[in-house]
C-alpha cells in the first residue's frame with residue numbers, strides 16, 4: 217500500500233551526518249539591510265513594522281537547521297514565507313545578510329568565486345520550476361550540458377547523459393528538442409541534467425508546481441524512487457502540504473521568514489507547534505501520516521504479545537487499521553522480530569480522531585491507554601521470521 221510518508225519510513229536515514237548546516241541565517245532585502253540582524257529592537261519587529269520603519273524585508277529570519285545526509289528535507293510555507301530565498305542562500309545564489317552556512321563542514325560564506333562555482337556545479341545542483349532548458353539543444357545535449365561545463369569530453373559526457381536520460385524514463389527521446397516535449401517530460405530533462413553531474417545534494421525549487429496533477433504525482437514518485445534507490449540528499453521547496461508530507465523525511469515549515477516548526481511529517485501533524493501549524497495541518501488524513509508507534513500500547517500479557525497479525529513500528533495507522541480489521545484482533549508491533557507492543561482498534565481510532573493528544577502531551581493517558589512518559593517496550597517475544605505489514 218502506498219502511503220503519504222513512505223519515503224521517510226522506508227529510507228531510515230534520519231540519523232545521518234549533516235550535509236548542510238545552517239546557523240542563525242538572515243537575509244534582509246532593502247537599505248542598510250545588515251543592521252537588522254544585529255539590532256535586537258529591529259529584529260524583533262514584525263514584517264510590516266520592519267518595512268515601515270526601515271524599508272527592509274526580512275525574507276529569512278534567524279533560521280537554523282541541518283540537512284542530514286540521505287534525507288529529503290522539505291522547506292514548506294505559503295507564498296512569500298521565504299522558502300526560495302532560504303534555499304538560494306545555501307549556495308549563495310542569494311548572498312546571506314548574517315549567519316553561518318557550512319557544507320560538509322566547509323564554510324560556504326568564506327568560499328571564493330571558483331569554490332562557489334564548484335559548489336553549484338558539482339556539489340549542490342538545482343532543479344528549477346521553469347526547467348531552464350536550452351531550446352535549440354536536444355534532450356541528450358541538454359542533459360550533457362552540466363558535464364560540458366565541467367570540461368568532460370564529448371563521448372564520455374554523451375554516454376553519461378544517455379544513462380541518466382534512461383534513469384528518468386526518457387529513453388527514446390534523446391534527440392527531441394524541449395519544444396517537442398510535454399511539461400512533465402521537460403521537468404524530467406531538468407531533473408536528469410541535475411542528476412548527470414552526480415551532485416551530493418539536489419535542490420528543488422517548486423519543480424512540479426506548474427505540472428498538472430497526474431504528471432505531478434508521477435514526478436513525485438520519480439523523486440521517491442530516486443531517493444530510495446540512490447539515497448541522494450535532497451532539499452525540496454514546496455507550498456503544497458500533501459507534497460511535503462509525501463516526500464519529506466523532515467519538513468521545515470516557514471512563516472514570515474522564520475521556521476515555525478521543524479520535524480517529521482508525523483511530528484508536524486501529530487504535535488503541531490502552534491495554532492498556525494495546527495490550522496495548516498487540520499485537514500490532513502492523520503491515518504496516512506501517523507505511525508503505529510503513536511497508537512501502540514504494551515501487550516497486556518505474553519499471550520496477547522504472541523497473537524494477531526504483525527505490523528512494523530513505522531507502518532501507518534491506515535495500514536494497521538487494515539491489518540486489525542482483517543484479523544478481527546489486535547496486531548503485534550514487530551521490529552526485527554522483537555515485539556514492541558500491540559495496537560488495537562481503540563488505539564488506532566484515537567489517533568485518527570486525535571483524541572488524547574492533549575493528555576498525551578501532558579504525559580497522561582494517550583491513544584491506546586498508555587502513559588506517554590512510560591511507553592516502554594512490551595515483554596520481549598522470541599524472534600520470528602514473519603514479515604510484518
Ligand SMILES: Nc1ncnc2c1ncn2[C@@H]1O[C@H](COP(=O)(O)OP(=O)(O)OP(=O)(O)O)[C@@H](O)[C@H]1O
Nearest residue numbers: 245273275293294295296297298299300301302455
Ligand atoms: N530581491 C528582493 N528584494 C526585495 N524583497 C524580496 C526580494 N526577493 C524576495 N523578496 C521578499 O522576500 C520575501 C520572501 O520571498 P521568497 O521568494 O523567498 O518567498 P517564497 O516562500 O519562496 O514565495 P513563493 O512561494 O511565492 O515563491 C517576500 O516578502 C518577497 O517579497
